[in-house]
Amino acid sequence: MLKNLFMFAFLLFASGYVYSDAQKGESITYCENIASSGWHYKHGDDALLALTMKAQRKAVEYLFENELKHFDSKLDKQEIVNALRNLIEHDDQIDTGSKGNPFNACVGLNNVRLKDAQDKLRFQPKQIGEVCHFSQQVREEQSDEIARSFVSSLQDKNTPKSITSMLNKPDNISPQSEKQLSRYIRKQEIEPEKMHKRIQEGTKCMSLFVYPVELYTASSPIEISPEITVQPPVESVDRTGNKGEFQIVVVRKNYHWKIGEQDIIMKTGFGQVNNFKDKLLNPNFQKWVNKHLIGIVNIGMASCGGALLTENERGKARAKKLTEWINDAFEENNKLKVYGLNLGKHRYSGAKCKKISVKTRDSQRRILLIGITKNSDAGVNILSALQKAMKKIAVSQPEKLPINPRDYHRFDFIKN
Amino acid sequence: MFKKFFIALFLLFSFSFCLAKPVEYCEEIRDFQKYPGGANQALKELIIKTEKKAIRELFAVEFDNFVSTLNELDIVDSLRNLLQHDEPKVKNGGLFTPCIVLKNPLIKKKDIFEPIVIGKVCHFNSNLLEKHVNQLQQAFILTLKGQYKGKENINSIMSMLYDPKNVKNRSNKRLSQYVHQEKLKSNSAAIEGIQCIALFVYPVELYTESTH
Numbered sequence: 001m002l003k004n005l006f007m008f009a010f011l012l013f014a015s016g017y018v019y020s021d022a023q024k025g026e027s028i029t030y031c032e033n034i035a036s037s038g039w040h041y042k043h044g045d046d047a048l049l050a051l052t053m054k055a056q057r058k059a060v061e062y063l064f065e066n067e068l069k070h071f072d073s074k075l076d077k078q079e080i081v082n083a084l085r086n087l088i089e090h091d092d093q094i095d096t097g098s099k100g101n102p103f104n105a106c107v108g109l110n111n112v113r114l115k116d117a118q119d120k121l122r123f124q125p126k127q128i129g130e131v132c133h134f135s136q137q138v139r140e141e142q143s144d145e146i147a148r149s150f151v152s153s154l155q156d157k158n159t160p161k162s163i164t165s166m167l168n169k170p171d172n173i174s175p176q177s178e179k180q181l182s183r184y185i186r187k188q189e190i191e192p193e194k195m196h197k198r199i200q201e202g203t204k205c206m207s208l209f210v211y212p213v214e215l216y217t218a219s220s221p222i223e224i225s226p227e228i229t230v231q232p233p234v235e236s237v238d239r240t241g242n243k244g245e246f247q248i249v250v251v252r253k254n255y256h257w258k259i260g261e262q263d264i265i266m267k268t269g270f271g272q273v274n275n276f277k278d279k280l281l282n283p284n285f286q287k288w289v290n291k292h293l294i295g296i297v298n299i300g301m302a303s304c305g306g307a308l309l310t311e312n313e314r315g316k317a318r319a320k321k322l323t324e325w326i327n328d329a330f331e332e333n334n335k336l337k338v339y340g341l342n343l344g345k346h347r348y349s350g351a352k353c354k355k356i357s358v359k360t361r362d363s364q365r366r367i368l369l370i371g372i373t374k375n376s377d378a379g380v381n382i383l384s385a386l387q388k389a390m391k392k393i394a395v396s397q398p399e400k401l402p403i404n405p406r407d408y409h410r411f412d413f414i415k416n
Numbered sequence: 417m418f419k420k421f422f423i424a425l426f427l428l429f430s431f432s433f434c435l436a437k438p439v440e441y442c443e444e445i446r447d448f449q450k451y452p453g454g455a456n457q458a459l460k461e462l463i464i465k466t467e468k469k470a471i472r473e474l475f476a477v478e479f480d481n482f483v484s485t486l487n488e489l490d491i492v493d494s495l496r497n498l499l500q501h502d503e504p505k506v507k508n509g510g511l512f513t514p515c516i517v518l519k520n521p522l523i524k525k526k527d528i529f530e531p532i533v534i535g536k537v538c539h540f541n542s543n544l545l546e547k548h549v550n551q552l553q554q555a556f557i558l559t560l561k562g563q564y565k566g567k568e569n570i571n572s573i574m575s576m577l578y579d580p581k582n583v584k585n586r587s588n589k590r591l592s593q594y595v596h597q598e599k600l601k602s603n604s605a606a607i608e609g610i611q612c613i614a615l616f617v618y619p620v621e622l623y624t625e626s627t628h
Contacts, residue, residue: 127606131548132536132614134570138555142537142548149544160540162608192536195600197616199533201572209605 025090025113028062030055031106049226050282051107053085059112060084067123067213074183075217076291078284083220084213086168087119088112122213126166128185132192132205143187143206150208151181154215166212167219171397176218177235180245180375184214225282227252231400233373236389242377244385247292248393249369250402251279257365259303262317265367268359280329289330295337295372296330297386298322301408303364304348304356311345312410319414322367337372339382343403344410366402383413438519439473439501441466442509458514463504466516467496474499474521478529478620485593486624494627495620497578498524528576528623531616534595538602538612549613553595556615557588560622576619577626586625594621 030051060081061068068077090109114120129146133139153159154173164170173181190205222230231248238244255273258264265276279285289296300319302311319340330336346364348356370390372382387405394404405411443462445451451458471492472479479488502519509515535552539545558564560573561584574580583591600612 125605127538127603127610128540130536130538130612133552133555134534135555138552142551145548146539149541160609162540195533195614197531197533200570203533205536
């Protein structure tokens, strides 16, 4: 009897050991009180996606706890946390449960770990250049030049490997302006390192460095909510040289306008989405818009089927509907300027239009917003600068724009 | 314990003594044709030769390890300006062989052979690194010639020159040969592929250049 008991205890211990060995990472559980948090997910899948995203953020905060605590950045901590979700992994199994509170919705991520332990080093500064000289003017001129060449190398698609390895998606960095990218270059005046030679008196060094984590974040699309992703900013100027900075706000590609309708959104495989306005109320999206934007341009478009005039009008009506939803969602932010932009009907001819799949036609009716960031000049002509920005992206990085404005008949600005 | 201390003191004293030992130069003069000025001229030139010998002895180690585009004779000649010694003594070194003895030879700027770093650049692009190195070199040369617009001075280097006015008329190309380069290891926290170059000068070269 005793022998059996010991054998059982041994097996239990051994199996427990094996089990805990397999569980290399921590388990992270994220719970949300659905009664008090303005719970607005009508589909279970949507809720699961949203909670998983939040649990992943919590996991990032746990895994990079020390790094985030001591890191001082111009970037929003949440943006960094969001981007770093790409660097973690966890087991597929997601436990949901209420953790004893019937109003709690919980998602558990098991075995949360970094894909690569070296990723913690992304928080360590990396020197990109140094100038030591006795003349302050020389130090400043030369270090500015090094900074400019680093920025050019970020914008250039033939960037050295040592720089691209810091980025998440290098293609997201290249359209950013010199001014935008130079924000990530830090300078520090330091005493020269001791050498085996005498150093000219008065010599000081200007060290230039970057934090790879900032470049990684800057090159990551920002996943604001399960439905909304924001692309890194793109800068352009209007006819008079005023600067506009824009961020494309993309609603997931499985969302699109219902064919022939101007106020109904569809989700591929799910049918009609009755609560689309709720997606705009997502607290993260609200926070992001209020923090970063001075305006939103709501884009309306129609697919290639139907009469030109009717479909051009439909595009306009969709832009207006989106504008109405945005106005409602941000009614408390009276500083936010809301515009509409009608692209009209898609240019495909009748014959070509008939040949394309339903999915392709759906993708011609995407839901698209453009954020006008606070870095824009006050007097910027939105239409002119936006037209240039969209052209720039459509030519150099078509993958960033879910549609190409040139494929549509109109580009009409609708002032609210 | 005391014994060791005294030995050390003795060695130290001997070493200093060696450095301060008189320098003697003798030359057999059978034909005064090469000294048309007669004994006075011969004496003057013998003193110069003795001073040169003193310079070579005082900087023996430095000359052994020094490689320069300048002629060593020119360097020795210009460094005589830095030599101090007691009144030269003439002594007879044999038939037709006068000798000059310089007691207590001393150099004012003993560190003139020591290189001085005037700048350093680290860059991730080797072509651009070269461009920055050239720019730093130009800034230094302009400062040396008193043409740089910046406020900073380089007194420690200027004080190493014999006469700063003499370098003002030199071409930038000529002066640039005195700016040397050395590749350095990059900082361990630097990005991969970064390269560093330090620029340095040997004051002795600039001193020699500014002598004439």
